[in-house]
Amino acid sequence: MDIIDGTKIECARCDEVTSLDDVNVLGKENNRSYAKPLCDDCLKKVGVPKGYELERDVSYLKSE
Secondary structure (H helix, E strand, O other): OOEEOOOEEEOOOOOOEEEOOOOEEEEEOOEEEEEEEEOHHHHHHHOOOOOEEEEOOOHHHOOO
16 A cells, blocks of 8 residues: 555555545455455445455644
């Protein structure tokens, strides 16, 4: 995950730049290094597949 300007991140599916306050991160339960940021629209399309977990608040990643 590459954070842009300390407060934004690019959706892994549609490449839309989203604020860290609004992004969702999809990760694998058994692989903590796997993390895909998704905007709300893409999350609605993809959902949370079996074996994955969703982190909704990643605002702690901000670096202003």
